[in-house]
Amino acid sequence: MPDNLVIVESPAKAKTIQKFLGNDYKVMSSYGHIRDLHKKDFSIDIDNGFEPIYEIPSDKKALVADLKKAAKQAKTVWLASDEDREGEAISWHLYEVLGLKPENTKRIVFHEITKPAIVEAIKHPRAIDINLVNAQQARRVLDRIVGFELSPVLWKKIKPALSAGRVQSVAVRLIAEREKEIRNFKSEPYYRVTSTMQPEGSQASVAAELNTRLKTHDQAVAFLEACRTARFTVGAVTVKPVKKSPAPPFTTSTLQQEAARKLGFSVSQTMRVAQSLYESGLITYMRTDSLNLSNLALGAIGNEIETTLGKQYLKIRKYHTTSKGAQEAHEAIRPTAIAHRDIEGTAQEKKLYNLIWKRTIASQMADAELERTTVDIAVSNRPEHFTATGEVINFDGFLKVYIESTDADATPADMHTLPPMTTGKGMMARDVTATQRFTQQPARYTEASLVRTLEELGIGRPSTYAPTISTIQARGYVEKGESKGTKRDYEVMMLAGDKIETKRKSELTGAEKGKLLPTDVGMVVNDFLMQYFPSILDYNFTAKVENEFDEIAEGKEVWNNEIGKFYKKFHPDIEKVSALRLEHKVGERVLGNDPKTGKPVSVKIGRFGPVVQLGSKDDDEKPQFASLQKDQSIETITLADALKLFEMPRNLGKFEDADVTVAIGRFGPYVKHNGKFVSIPKTMSPQSITLDEACQLIVDKRESEAKKVIATFAEEPELQVLNGRYGPYISYKKQNFKIPKGKDAAQLTLADVRAIVADESNATKSSARRAARAAATKKPAATKQPATRKKKAAKA
């Protein structure tokens, strides 16, 4: 047993450091925090200075026992967790739990996993910084107080199992407020005027645009009329050098953004792939807010650029973070060996690695030098003028390797040159076009753009961006989905030759895919929290408490006092709001009265989501309830639409002596007959479907069911060849397998099928399991009702 025990946070890191330190050291990992507040209890002694009550979670007990044993055998224990608030606390918990002694415990830190950095760190040990630890305890206790006092208020006033917290509630607020902006947005039309011109005596064509937008149809027509007889002359020609600089190397949030834009990865997908690259030793740590690259890495990158591209492409740069609250315990995300351009791995791993490689290289490359030419073209009978621009790259610099993407809809940087034009030269307009455009509504958040905004606000940490997005979906506050656009007409007027031609065209506007949309529950919870707890939802709340944590870390404030001050203000609000007696349920909207019965109709959040209610609970008769459909919302539903929901279930009549009923279930409208269900296709509506149509659906379903089983085998009842929506497949113990191309499903023998199952399960085991896991974590977000979902999960 070596004399020295080194404890780091991550096992992959431990492996690397073990190599650097050799046999005199044993390097182990704590796997993050080893101790925390109890999972289920409040675990804060309010009356006793907010003393936290810690426990070692059951899944960490074996690990802690191992660490304890190793610590006993070592002469010196080196606590090498990260140099930030959380890392310091991890070291402190280790010190306490392992029963270490000051004389044989050393605290060391490094910001990069390189041999020189580790060796240097060993030379400069220090003691645990208890002020920094206390700042972490304050952070932990504050989050627990906010989360565990606020959430029960929501259970009581809105719906069980909801949650609120310093980070997630602000994330929901951003999405909810953006949606309100969009709902209130009034699009204004305007006219954009473009022209294809050609210098006199030349065949070259020049794309030019008018320097102002025209407001109305009449103004656009008047302008085109003027152009009919106008002369066009080149005015000022300006040539300006333009420099472009590369983007800094990746942090967690910029990696998530670029992987979303360039590769279409979700935030959690990016982290999963990055984790596997990290574990294979291919990239540095993937949860970081640092832009720093180690000197060792800079040397290697410089060498790579110089030898493959040439010295003129090299420019070593030091980037400094500007993001709020960055703790910079690691390096930026980079390849561990820059000479490796390509790696072995899955397609996703290759793509993500390639992205990281390019970004890292580009960050140390020379600026691109461009020349931008702007030509003004005067219109003889109008004050406005056209402008044509051209761009030439004189030196491509970093553009040779990497161009950062933007969120704006793909507008490729159209690099083009202009033909020679000098002041005074005449221009011919081949055509002049006025196109009606509309001011654009604000864009909804994507996962990645939400992460960017949270980071800008200093809310959340690299390790929590992906989990936060999962949480707000799992709670049903937000859904990832498409918003159907609306069709909009616009006009295009074109002057060609002597004629002005007007065309009407139409486009789809506001259609978005993969965007984060607030649900009714999300909206109601946000409104509620904004009304009663605005200080917690304040975008600056985190920044403010971070300042206090900094004071604690510097030893200027005592953490218990700071939490005490907060609690004194916060807790009475909780008491007050819990005791409120509200006339209507939170978020309830009264739509009017049912014309038939005169009873009131209202919409609100029920136990299982948004419902419409007919009648009041004070009536003699019990009120009737019906769930809102997926595309309906509490805020926008009309009385007429709400009343329609009560028409379900409808009894259409009898078929083969059994009732045929129509209803709307979790997965849309369906026909029920004799205990069997058939989905109603989108082309029909549950309100208008006839008995004949319904019977047809039932018969069709029977037919496809009959065709479903292609082959079964007496020897293996669980093995079947079935006909699915996407063609024939093999089903075996709840798993499905593709049938290889070129084989006739009906002709397969038992041996064939067994071979396919054996082969497929061997070949795709890891990826299939990974996919299953992804689906399992994703599902809760997609379905609407938590209660039924849980039952299912338990069964499965």
Added chain:
DNA sequence: CAGTGAGCGAGCTTCCGCTTGACTT
């Protein structure tokens, strides 16, 4: 992807940050 289909008076639910692992009834 391979098939699902309710209830609105049981119970329990929840935070943020560190880190990876993964029973077979």
